[in-house]
Amino acid sequence: MLAYRHAYHAGNHADVLKHTVLTCVLRYMNQKDKPYRVVDTHAGAGGYSLQGRYAQKKGEYEHGIARLWERDDLPPSVADYVARVREFNSGAKLEQYPGSPAFARMLLRPKDQLRLFELHPTDHRILTSYVGADRGIEVYDTDGFDGLKGQVPPSTKRGLVLMDPSYEGHGDYGRVVASLRDALMRFAEGVYMVWYPQVSKLEAAQLPKRLEALAPKGWLHARLTVQQPDRLGFGLAGSGVFLINPPYTLHDELAAVLPYLTDVLGQYDGANYLLEQRAA
Ligand SMILES: C[S@@+](CC[C@H](N)C(=O)[O-])C[C@H]1O[C@@H](n2cnc3c(N)ncnc32)[C@H](O)[C@@H]1O
Numbered sequence: 569m570l571a572y573r574h575a576y577h578a579g580n581h582a583d584v585l586k587h588t589v590l591t592c593v594l595r596y597m598n599q600k601d602k603p604y605r606v607v608d609t610h611a612g613a614g615g616y617s618l619q620g621r622y623a624q625k626k627g628e629y630e631h632g633i634a635r636l637w638e639r640d641d642l643p644p645s646v647a648d649y650v651a652r653v654r655e656f657n658s659g660a661k662l663e664q665y666p667g668s669p670a671f672a673r674m675l676l677r678p679k680d681q682l683r684l685f686e687l688h689p690t691d692h693r694i695l696t697s698y699v700g701a702d703r704g705i706e707v708y709d710t711d712g713f714d715g716l717k718g719q720v721p722p723s724t725k726r727g728l729v730l731m732d733p734s735y736e737g738h739g740d741y742g743r744v745v746a747s748l749r750d751a752l753m754r755f756a757e758g759v760y761m762v763w764y765p766q767v768s769k770l771e772a773a774q775l776p777k778r779l780e781a782l783a784p785k786g787w788l789h790a791r792l793t794v795q796q797p798d799r800l801g802f803g804l805a806g807s808g809v810f811l812i813n814p815p816y817t818l819h820d821e822l823a824a825v826l827p828y829l830t831d832v833l834g835q836y837d838g839a840n841y842l843l844e845q846r847a848a
Contacts, residue, residue, distance in 0.1 A: 584829065
């Protein structure tokens with residue numbers, strides 16, 4: 569049974585990191601004329617009301633996108649991300665937050681392709697209503713780890729895979745590694761981006777090292793820590809993104825972004841970031 573609903577977390581610090589990096593990568597992919605395919609293995613609902621009862625329950629977006637909304641000192645890559653969130657909102661007020669499929673839809677060109685997997689029946693229905701009828705977009709209500717096999721390599725041999733599971737059970741960590749290993753055998757030159765939570769679990773701490781071992785041609789790892797776990801060691805201290813075959817421009821872009829996000833999104837004095845890479 570799927571208990572996780574991204575609507576509770578939309579626009580939080582983890583979404584800010586993930587979607588800022590996603591927009592950087594898509595802008596880079598758009599620099600070449602050749603069409604590409606984006607595969608979002610865990611797509612979510614596509615868009616979220618920040619006024620609704622889910623987002624309002626804990627108000628996580630108030631410590632995420634809301635802290636950036638009125639700032640006039642955004643680094644260019646963060647400004648571009650916030651501009652996409654503004655594009656998704658009809659007025660000047662922050663009322664809606666776009667999910668990864670919506671960011672991709674805003675940035676992809678008509679010749680590019682988007683493949684979305686979402687297992688939760690309600691979120692799949694909402695996702696379909698957002699993006700379903702567009703040309704070049706296909707939405708599946710099946711398992712994204714399994715579905716990836718049929719999506720790589722794309723015919724143009726250009727593509728980005730976003731893997732953003734909910735890590736509800738322990739199984740997701742192992743499935744991330746196994747499905748990426750398989751996808752890399754089919755499509756070694758693809759760009760792969762994995763999001764993971766910074767929580768007190770051995771699997772989460774070990775995931776970046778396990779992903780490094782899959783990436784002989786180069787990787788980038790960015791992590792943003794914004795808060796302390798609670799007294800019992802629970803809670804989302806921060807999150808990370810790990811990219812295999814990242815754009816060569818990404819490290820320098822994030823070197824300007826991460827200190828800023830640490831400063832603006834940090835909720836305690838020990839807020840910090842990590843940025844490391846091994847170039848091809
Ligand atoms: C973290 S959310 C995705 C958020 C989205 N990528 C974004 O950035 O806006 C994870 C989603 O994966 C869905 N999900 C969980 N297991 C799945 C699976 N095996 N295949 C496809 N979707 C799955 C959940 O229902 C949830 O909506």
